[in-house]
Amino acid sequence: MIYTDTRDSSVSVDFKTAVLNGMNPQTGGLYMPVEIPLLNKAFLGKTPEPSFRDVAYESAKLFVEGEINDSNLQSIIADAYPFNAQVVPLDPVSYVLELFHGPTCAFKDFGARFMARVMSYFNRDENTPLHILVATSGDTGSAVGSAFHNVPGLDVTILYPEGKISKLQEKQLSTFTGNVRALRVKGNFDDCQRLVKTAFTDKELRQKFRLSSANSINISRLLPQSFYYTYASLVVKNRSPRDNKIENPSIIAVVPSGNFGNLTSGLIAKEMGAPISGFVAATNANRTVPDWIATGKYTPRASVQTLSNAMDVGSPSNYERIRHMYSLEEVRSLFASYWLDDKGTMDAIKSCHSRTGYIIDPHGSVAWKAWDDIRRNGMENLMGGLSGNINEPGLTPSIPDWASSIIEKRAVGILLETAHPSKFGDTVLKAIGREPSMPDRLEKVLALPDNSIPMTSTYTDFRQWLMDNLE
Numbered sequence: 464m465i466y467t468d469t470r471d472s473s474v475s476v477d478f479k480t481a482v483l484n485g486m487n488p489q490t491g492g493l494y495m496p497v498e499i500p501l502l503n504k505a506f507l508g509k510t511p512e513p514s515f516r517d518v519a520y521e522s523a524k525l526f527v528e529g530e531i532n533d534s535n536l537q538s539i540i541a542d543a544y545p546f547n548a549q550v551v552p553l554d555p556v557s558y559v560l561e562l563f564h565g566p567t568c569a570f571k572d573f574g575a576r577f578m579a580r581v582m583s584y585f586n587r588d589e590n591t592p593l594h595i596l597v598a599t600s601g602d603t604g605s606a607v608g609s610a611f612h613n614v615p616g617l618d619v620t621i622l623y624p625e626g627k628i629s630k631l632q633e634k635q636l637s638t639f640t641g642n643v644r645a646l647r648v649k650g651n652f653d654d655c656q657r658l659v660k661t662a663f664t665d666k667e668l669r670q671k672f673r674l675s676s677a678n679s680i681n682i683s684r685l686l687p688q689s690f691y692y693t694y695a696s697l698v699v700k701n702r703s704p705r706d707n708k709i710e711n712p713s714i715i716a717v718v719p720s721g722n723f724g725n726l727t728s729g730l731i732a733k734e735m736g737a738p739i740s741g742f743v744a745a746t747n748a749n750r751t752v753p754d755w756i757a758t759g760k761y762t763p764r765a766s767v768q769t770l771s772n773a774m775d776v777g778s779p780s781n782y783e784r785i786r787h788m789y790s791l792e793e794v795r796s797l798f799a800s801y802w803l804d805d806k807g808t809m810d811a812i813k814s815c816h817s818r819t820g821y822i823i824d825p826h827g828s829v830a831w832k833a834w835d836d837i838r839r840n841g842m843e844n845l846m847g848g849l850s851g852n853i854n855e856p857g858l859t860p861s862i863p864d865w866a867s868s869i870i871e872k873r874a875v876g877i878l879l880e881t882a883h884p885s886k887f888g889d890t891v892l893k894a895i896g897r898e899p900s901m902p903d904r905l906e907k908v909l910a911l912p913d914n915s916i917p918m919t920s921t922y923t924d925f926r927q928w929l930m931d932n933l934e
């Protein structure tokens with residue numbers, strides 16, 4: 464597969480180059496496959512549906528052809544995914560897609576684990592390690608650290624702002640050993656990012672060490688997220704006639720979004736042939752994309768802090784990829800959009816629990832509320848001309864092509880649950896009066912010793928530390 468770039472269509476590189484560069488250093492653009500390959504129809508039509516790993520393998524094959532052979536790809540997939548994405552019915556026409564069964568209990572494990580193994584594969588003939596530097600404000604760091612832990616040929620240094628992330632997140636980051644370590648920086652997230660960026664432009668440092676990033680814009684984190692969309696849509700398509708008597712349902716993926724990587728992966732799955740009719744772009748008060756869909760004007764802005772903090776992004780990087788794939792009109796025909804404030808998020812955790820018994824996290828709850836409003840009467844009102852006010856939380860005034868499937872009751876929702884609720888125990892406790900139980904793998908982390916290394920926010924200190932400690 465050939466990869467091009469969102470800013471310059473004359474760019475043409477192989478998968479390895481796209482993965483190791485992360486972002487195109489010449490243009491600042493993001494890599495995309497020149498065309499989205501189609502999955503085999505017979506494969507998509509199998510009953511019962513293929514397993515998650517089979518979907519992962521068949522999909523990944525199309526993106527790495529000629530660069531990673533079949534048996535190596537099989538091992539990469541097996542090693543990356545000892546866990547599954549799970550489809551859990553909430554009511555006859557709503558399914559939660561649980562993406563938190565990986566080691567760090569958030570969906571970022573799916574992308575990070577594939578990326579780590581692919582990078583290790585591409586580094587296999589080198590005799591020096593590839594050094595990954597990553598600045599994190601929370602979930603990304605733990606997913607990356609865990610994904611790269613003990614992966615041969617790779618060495619990871621994570622920078623996080625001391626005291627500015629949740630206790631559990633800090634614990635997840637500070638307890639790595641071996642080839643992964645965390646520096647707790649006296650400063651904020653921007654300081655961490657500045658240190659990493661400065662290191663990447665430091666010629667002398669780069670001559671001494673082979674450096675790479677594990678940024679969320681890396682194409683090798685985006686492609687594997689398409690696997691669970693394809694898998695879940697096949698499961699739901701097969702289950703639907705039994706659960707709700709709808710043959711060939713209009714399947715809508717409702718995606719709690721921040722940087723819009725997850726949603727972009729859904730678009731890739733749809734283009735590959737997954738039976739998905741449309742999407743709901745669901746955000747918190749960082750509503751840059753809903754505003755764009757409503758008004759046609761794209762205005763990135765500073766982020767505001769919310770209860771669903773992993774979605775606090777005011778200038779989503781993957782907007783550039785969405786625009787590379789579709790025109791505004793196409794986006795409007797495919798997406799409904801929705802935003803929710805913190806009060807609505809609390810109410811949503813509570814009403815989801817009281818109505819279905821399911822304990823949802825503050826990110827997934829935004830998706831749940833969006834879907835609930837859409838099928839109650841949100842879409843009907845919109846179609847009847849009762850358009851919403853974009854400054855109030857709720858459905859954005861833009862009607863997708865699939866709107867009639869809601870009114871005709873042919874639609875089924877897949878709501879992406881991006882993190883385990885116990886990662887946000889305090890918020891959930893406030894909403895429903897009890898704390899969700901914690902999976903063993905998180906509980907265990909709490910008991911591990913803190914190995915984090917103190918660091919100032921001064922570049923010369925960081926540089927000296929790298930010089931003294933990296934191999």
Ligand SMILES: *Cc1c(COP(=O)(O)O)cnc(C)c1O
Pocket residue numbers: 569570571602719720721722723724725726773774826881882
């Ligand atoms: C990162 C994250 C999101 C947002 O995903 P994007 O790909 O940035 O849109 C949502 N929920 C959780 C729990 C996350 O960690």
